[in-house]
Amino acid sequence: MGFKPLLAVAFLTWKASIRYRFFWVMLGLLLLAVGGMPLIVKDDGSAAGMTQILITYTLAMITAIMGVATLWISAGSLANEIENHQLQMVATKPISRWQIWLGKWVGVMSMNFVLLLFAGGVVYGMVEYRANQLTRDGLNRIKDLTENEIRQLAYNSGIPQVESDPKTGRPKEDKEGNPILVDIGLVRNSLAGLEEKKLRDKILVARASIPMINSVGRRALYQTQTNGPLSSRGVPLETWVEQMMKEYVPKREVQLLQMKIEAQQESGVNPGEIVQELDSYEKVAATNQIRQEILGYSQILGVAEGLSLQFKKPRGWNPDELDEFAMRFYFEDTQVAYKDDDLYPFVFGFGPGKGQVVQDTVQFDARTFHEIPMPVSLPSNEGGRINMFDTNSLISIFFYNGGRASLKVPYLDSRGRVGGKGVELLYKEAGFAVNYLRALGIVFAWLGALAALGLFAGSFMSFSMSAFACIGVLVISFCLGLMQDVVEEGTVMQTYTDGQRDKSYVDTFAMPAFKVMVALIKPIKDYSPVEKLTEGRSITWFELLRAYGYIWGLSGLTMGVLGSIILSKRQLAITSTNGG
Amino acid sequence: MEIPEVTEANSEGTTYSDDVVVVRSLEKVFRDFWGRPKAKAINDVSFEVRKGEVFGLLGPNGSGKSTTIKVLLGLLNPTRGMARIFGHSPRDVKTKERIGYLPEESYLYRYLNSAETLDFFGGLFALDTEEKKLRSEQLLEMVGLKGVQMRTVGEFSKGMQRRIGLAQALINDPDLVILDEPTAGMDPIGCREIKDLIKNLKARGKTVILSSHLLADVEDVCDRAVIYYGGKVQQYGTLDELLTERDTVQFTMPALSEAAQKEVLEAMGRHADKKDIRVDNPSQNLETLFLNVVEKARASDETSGATSGSEVAEFLRADQPVPTQAETMLNRLADKEDEKPKSKVADEESVSAPESKVDEAKLDLLSEVKPDPVPPKESPAEKKDAGKKNLDEVDDKLSGLLGRD
Helix, strand or coil: CCCHHHHHHHHHHHHHHHHCCHHHHHHHHHHHHHHHHHHHCCCCCCHHHHHHHHHHHHHHHHHHHHHHHHHHHHHHHHHHHHHCCHHHHHHCCCCCHHHHHHHHHHHHHHHHHHHHHHHHHHHHHHHHHHHHHHHHHHHHHHCCCCHHHHHHHHHHCCCCCECECCCCCCECECCCCCECECCHHHHHHHHHCHHHHHHHHHCCEEEEEECEEEEEEEEEEEECCCCCCEEEEEEEHHHHHHHHHHHHHHHHHHHHHHHHHHHHHHCCCCHHHCCCCCCHHHHHHHHHHHHHHHHHHCCEECCCEEEEEEEECCCCCCCCCCCEEEEEECCEECCCCCCCCCEEEEEEEEEECCCCCEEEEEEEECCCCEEEEEECEEECCCCCEEECCCCCCEEEEEEEECCCCCEECCCECCCCCECCCCEEEEEEEEEHHHHHHHHHHHHHHHHHHHHHHHHHHHHHCCHHHHHHHHHHHHHHHHCHHHHHHHHHHCCCCCCEECCEECCCCCHHHHHHHHHHHHHHHHHHHHCCHHHHHHCCECCCHHHHHHHHHHHHHHHHHHHHHHHHHHHHHCCCCCCCCCCC | CCCCCCCCCCCCCCCCCCEEEEEEEEEEEEECCCCCEEEEEEEEEEEEEECCCEEEEECCCCCCHHHHHHHHCCCCCCCEEEEEECCECCCCCHHHHHEEEECCCCCCCCCCEHHHHHHHHHHHCCCCHHHHHHHHHHHHHHCCCHHHCCCEHHHCCHHHHHHHHHHHHCCCCCCEEEEECCCCCCCHHHHHHHHHHHHHHHHCCCEEEEEECCHHHHHHHCCEEEEEECCEEEEEEEHHHHHCCCCCCCCCCCCCCHHHHHHHHHHHHCCCCHHHCCCCCCCCCHHHHHHHHHHHHHCCCCCCCCCCCCCCCHHHCCCCCCCCHHHHHHHHHHHHHHCCCCCHHHHHHHHHCCCCCCCHHHHHHHHCCCCCCCCCCCCCCCCHHHHHHHHHHHHHHHHHHHCCC
């Protein structure tokens, strides 16, 4: 029999969608949402802001519209056919119930594929049009300028005016020893396309992180003599942590012992029976706790204090010597009197392996992401070029607090592992088009899970009930933040007594339910492509595969298998309408 | 009423004797949401349907006919007992390749037109495109919907929906055809055509289960039948067994003069009580009259609805002197399944042979106008009168079961 019956069912879904005009209405809605509505949405005036809002808004709209429609059509296509007895006709033919279920899913998803491709294509076209428009606008702005004015503007913007040797980076000269100027046409195009280039370098690109490895050094700047050159020294983070622990663990143990004795006294233990020391478990717990605190504290840089971080070039990235990558830097001012416009000096350095070949001082404002372009290689004094990645593909980044305020550079993530948002090295992994397709791929994975959810509900509920249940699940998924809070706090109560959250009997059954829902929904929501896309961050093929593995492999397949089993066991001749 | 024992072919109980359908002690209880029994739709039902016979499920509305059929098709799970089709469970997917089903109501997709409906159901049988197209055309021709094949099923009248429902039930040239109230909503011509079709299927060795509460339907075509009431089988056997009154004899002869009639009556009166002897003229039944009228009108008037169905689809015909192309093909396919290949020469001959129409002679006979209430001398009234009487008797029996006078 093969898959012909399955395809017949899938094709029937198409027919129904077209005959009931669902498909055409969806096309119109999507076109209105992604094509018309962005025209009335305001952006911050910058090209990057405009593009980010455009992508965020349109992808969110596509996901919302198609998500709800997918739930609706999938729940309806099964529940309605059961209620109207049409599925009885199908079930008496040589097709398994699971094939009917899968056929419906394939039908809905093939329609989603076409709709998503259409809406995604419209958005991509709009983004490309707006990006190209930046250069066209730029050309219009400089069309009346003289060659000298253009060269002056280009010079101010950092556009090279002199042709240089691509290998050595040295300026080219003519026979008389004069530098060869870059053709004015190229300069004009470069100047006009400056905005578009920025956009394509930062947003319309797929940049991936060069992974940070667990080799961190705690460093400090010092001067051997007044007004002399700055030197630095450092120790591995582990050594620094151990030194700190030697200082702080005894203090913490004294504090804990004091608290323990007070607690015994308060509980009425006889003075002679009061335990005067911490047991081994309490000591281990105290040591672990203080270790975590010290690790967290390692992100705070006092005056002249710094860190060295190491990154390993991924195997898939093989840049040319003249290529660039970027360092993304973020820090927070730890002072209470923080001002938005305060600038904080940092001394940066970097080099291959554990060495440092370049050092510079830069001022930044806090709580903002900053990007510093970095070369893959630099010309050396002996000729040739020095690659910033050593033979083991390692590069080191050094940075020191050059100001007077203590600053926090969050190089650790929320779980205390290296790879936080403080320092990131980004390289171009792919173009925007590829990244955009991967983002649509993740949206498609979501839709697949929603289609499975709708069909699952339609397998055993009436259409109205299954639609209600699906919308309920959607609403619950929107309350993920609240559920996470409840799970973290261990109670549904929002009131406090003596600084502690109150408890409720509801917690007994609410906590396990919330834990399950958070465990199921959070990973799906974590695979949001929108944020990465608008930041120009790469959604790698591996991430895409992982998203499908989780969203389809776990959520979709679970609902698919359960739905098919329920449908197989169901007595199709008994429906809610005949009361049987 | 005796129910023959099932002969199991093996210990697993998966195959049985030549019986196409075996039902044993079947019981179906419908329950409410809380699992409490709500209604016992069928109760201790047992019967079997033999290969090649037309089997009737007869009974008033709500007597359990459709429930039995739905259990046989795997749409309901029995509460107790068992049902086997071709020796397999009703849920067996492979077995369903051999079954055609017309439900009691049109459960078709209202947004599909006739051709698309047949294409869809053909697709479920994994028929290839050419075969689907060929069979669809023939079936649409057969059920008289060729002219309206682009209209959606939702626009059809009930009768037209029955016709397309019938067509989909035959798209796979099934070995077992289950027809639940096939004539409901059909005009008399449609009813006649369905009966002819059933006879044709039987002639091709197909098995037909016909569920109906219209006694004439069952009587005309069925070999055996069960009579349901209250979810239980009340009577079960061949129609002859069910209908024959052993204590009554009926003579039919050409019209006699008054004197001759008197003479015959006197002779009969010597052997039976005169008050038990009845003499009257047989009359044609309403169905025959209606068929004649419409047959005449059809020749001149047009209709926007379904036309009378054409001859039985080529691939379903049986009584051809020489098989048609489709039939040859189907036979060949069937032979393949049976691993009994026919000779190529014979097939080629079959293809080139001229087609002939099915039941033409019978239809001609039915459409023959009989203005004279007295039957012609050379053609005795055959079974018509007897049939009517038998029908009345079955009606009486059924009324008795229903508790009416």
